[in-house]
Amino acid sequence: MIDHIGITVSDFDASKAFYDKAMAPLGASLLHMVPAEYTGGSKVGGYGRDRPVFWLHEATPTGPGRHYAFTARSRAEVDAFYAAAIAAGGRDNGAPGPRPHYHPDYYGAFVLDPDGNNVEAVCHTAE
Template sequence: MFDHVKIGCSDYAASKAFFLTALAPLDVAAVGEGAPSYGIELVAKGDDASLCLFQGQGPIAPLHLAFKAKTREQVEAFYRAALAAGGKDNGPPGLRPQYSPHYYAAFVIGPDGHNVEAVCQRKDA
């Protein structure tokens, strides 16, 4: 559905470091970067949709960002990386049957209060 989503950050350097580290286990990397007011574009390997971060102005409204993982191991690696990058636990890796029978996810609060999730919904993962 999306080509890209662009979100403002209260501290561009901190958010950039957090997302690069937290999303690396999901094969997400920077594909372009300009001045902080323009920001950085992050894309998962083999995908063309992107998340763009830039230095925002004023208060930042927290969002819920869910990233697709190919395996449950990637969800677990995301969780460890996000915590190591300064994220705060908002739900450890595990099944969330209230969403669907195979919904395996982890949640971390990022630098601007965003609820960042990695989720794998594959039955065989």
């Protein structure tokens, strides 16, 4: 039901470096940068697989505590997301593994991005 979502980041370049690496295992990348003349000079870019669905907007953040979960197509993608996000400077917030308290086939991993957002990759299959 959600078409796209955007988050505020305090340092676009640092967040871009993080998300470039964290999204790659999920098959997503930065697909579009909005020209500065349309953003009032702020950096705005969208990530996705086929079209931009996750947007970064450089501005004063509203604070940590936000949670964003991305669909992984396999448990191996969840593992690769976690490894890439940690290597990119993310902080552990829950290593890859089953979370049967959410759902019997729930397999996820959680990291904190440079602004303290809780970013998750999740797979809902047994493989």
